Amino acid sequence: MDNFITRPEHEEFCRRVDAEEKRQNRRLELLEDNVQKIAALTVSIEKMACSLEAMAKELGDQGSRLQALEEVPGKNWSALRAGIIGALAAAVGCGLAAAIVNFM
Numbered sequence: 001m002d003n004f005i006t007r008p009e010h011e012e013f014c015r016r017v018d019a020e021e022k023r024q025n026r027r028l029e030l031l032e033d034n035v036q037k038i039a040a041l042t043v044s045i046e047k048m049a050c051s052l053e054a055m056a057k058e059l060g061d062q063g064s065r066l067q068a069l070e071e072v073p074g075k076n077w078s079a080l081r082a083g084i085i086g087a088l089a090a091a092v093g094c095g096l097a098a099a100i101v102n103f104m
Helices: 007-102
Strands: none
Touching: none
């Protein structure tokens, strides 16, 4: 019967098991808290990625709209030049017609 332990040894063993259990429970609580924080961070990063993707798409659309706006003054200048050249050609044509009529 020398395999049995005394009551004080048993109580010390129980105290140590309880202390270890509390330490393990505390570690699990900290780990669960960290997992929840990581999950929240993952969701935030996913939302940010979606937002960034939408912003990049909008930026591409905005670039094409900006390009169209930048082309408007060039088109207006081309139209103005064509009008001036047409007016000068008409003036020269009218002057030539008047000169021809005068010499007749």
